[in-house]
Amino acid sequence: MLHLHPLLFLLLLITPLTASQTPLNCTEPSRVCTSFLSLTPSPSQTLDIIMSMFDVLPNAVTVDPNYIFIKKNCSCTNSPVHNYLTNTTYTVRNSTGSVYDLVVDAYGGLAYVSKFSRPAVSGAVVSLQLFCGCSSGLWNYLMSYVVKDGDSVELLASRFGVSMDSIESVNGIVDPDNITVGALYYIPLNSVPGEPYPIKNNSLPAPAPSPSSDAIVAEGRNHKSDSDSKHWWIIGGLGVGLVLIIAVVALFVCLRPSVCFRDEHGNHLKDPENEQVSHKFHILRTSSFWCGSGRLCCKSNDWEQTIEESSDRHTNIPKVIGTDVFDVEKPVVFLYEEVFACTDGFSESNLLGHGTYGSVYYGLLREQEVAIKRMTATKTKEFIAEMKLLCKVHHTNLVELIGYAASDDELFLIYEYAQKGSLGSHLHDPQNKGHPTLSWIMRVQIALDTARGLEYIHEHTKPHYVHRDIKSSNILLDGAFKAKISDFGLAKLVGIPNDGEASTTRVVGTFGYLAPEYLRDGLATTKSDVYAFGVVLFELISGKEAITRTDAVVKKNSERRSLASIMLAALKHSPDSFSMSGLKDHIDPNLSDLFPHDCVFKMAMLAKQCVEDDPILRPDMKQVVISLSHILLSSVEWEATLAGNSQVFSGLVQGR
DSSP states (O other): OOOOOTHHHHSSOOOOOOSSOOOOBOSOTTOEEEEEEEEOOOTTOOHHHHHHHHTOOGGGEEEOSSOEEEEEEEEEEOSSSOEEEEEEEEEOOOOSSBHHHHHHHHHTTOBOOOOOOOBOOTTOEEEEEEEOOOOOSSSSEEEEEEOOTTOOHHHHHHHHTOOHHHHHHHHTOSOTTOOOTTOEEEEEESSOOSEEOOTTOOSOOOOOOOOOHHHHHHHTOOOOOHHHHHHHHHHHHHHHHHHHHHHHHHHHHHHOGGGEEEOTTSOEEEOTTTOOOOOOOOOOTTSOEEOTTSOEEEOSSSOOOOHHHHGGGOOOOOTTTOSSSOSSOOOEEOOHHHHHHHTTTTOGGGEEEEOSSSEEEEEEETTEEEEEEEEEGGGHHHHHHHHHHHHHOOOTTBOOEEEEEEOSSEEEEEEEOOTTOBHHHHHSSTGGGTOOOOOHHHHHHHHHHHHHHHHIIIIISSSOEEOSOOOGGGEEEOTTOOEEEOOOTTOEETTSOOTTOSOTTOOOSOTTSOOHHHHHHOOOOHHHHHHHHHHHHHHHHHOOOSEEEOOOSSGGGOOEEEHHHHHHHHHHTOOBTTBOHHHHTTSOGGGTTOSOHHHHHHHHHHHHHHTOSSGGGSOOHHHHHHHHHHHHHHHHHHHHHHTTSOSOOOGGGTTO
């Protein structure tokens, strides 16, 4: 008897619920518009969680004192009927209750879901559709809004600056005095709601609390005498003054030179006899890092690391790094002795692999798993380039830099640890490396994760960056198989040559992934990264390496060719998903024919567009993200049709 893994049900597309909340009908299947969704956040829903829930970036989030508003592209779907919906994914964050309950609780009625009682499994990813709408032309936007207790059409009209007639017209309201709490309504808007999200603060606005009965009673009590009020003011003033005096004295003691030592390099070190330092550190939501003593070592935006603060765990910092390397924030500095000890002296058993500019080791540093890149001191330029970029750029699909260390002749970069290793190790001969086969759904999700990371550095950072070394071995997978782009040593600003390069025609990167114009002219652009990403897509489909041997009857007659050229030749004999005999010969046999043919064909055609010889004909990463989102949705729909009749639901799916 076949027993299905619980995550089978978490990866099924949630199908529509026959209920009063139904999506708006549409008549133009190709229409896409900008829409907004209104959410009253819970205290636990930080900006990072909101962005993950709605698959958006910070600039798509606006706020007012009681709500947050999320901007999403809304499209007219064509199955089973024409409705306005927008896609997203939801990551289950705990294993309590059912998926349905968690989704309803998180989205507050904005999700188009069906009720089923499958248990939640932490880390699983659920594909969802959210209610949205496109205006018929009378208004600029429609906003999805779930009615709260106490709401009325008049109140909504006043709150969002629109007329009652417009709300009644859009929603077909007959009796404006009788609207249902929990029902979904569409608010017509002519301008973007709310204000831009304040990036310096990562907590979302909580609804203003209603005054309690005790507070109301207390507010009405005026029997206190003026003398009592003055008495308490005096005590309060003395208390504040005393606290300030203690703070000043404590600050003076902390900054006294006598409590510090200098090492042989002139660096400040704490007196170990006077203070016991905890060596724990934490990766915070705000990408900040804290020294063991509790003082801030690295803080984004409005904080800066000072020499005194960095002295908490100081080390041999190369003079070439200087103090002006970091524009926004500075990483934690670790002692070389710590790095040496946590890798067991850089033992072979801790070696994870070899990167472009150094070896990577596993370590347990201050009770947290890390990956440590070990570089020679001659690679200072690449070392600084990677630190500068990763100190400014933070995204869930980019590997996070924790800190660095240095010795007299070596440099070390310390990153978050990706438990599942590189994508390449899972694609190329995975059985011999002890890895199970990646399912088709996993491959599409990994492609989408990677595309989002690339889109972020291409479009949403200031300045924009080109990675220049996108390849399957530089795409790492965390414990939940979420993809993270790594190895930014070759990254450069868009249109600006790297510091120290004598010529813009210097070609760097990995053969098999290099765009033809980059090989020819040496000029790296975002479209160069798009080409390399197209090769990764071909790897995900075929399971082959970027440079691979062609099949031959006699092994010595086989030749090494680029995977792109092999797959492009196969596509010439595959006009559509129903006649893809040429392509089917190059699909990874480890998939055991457990894949939707139309989705594989669509991904292959997307890869073909990415590796066009003319960079102008290649899509940008924003377009690639949209295409992969559609492919993922179609793939999940295909998987849902299999129900329990397929082996596609393997244990590997756990965590996504």
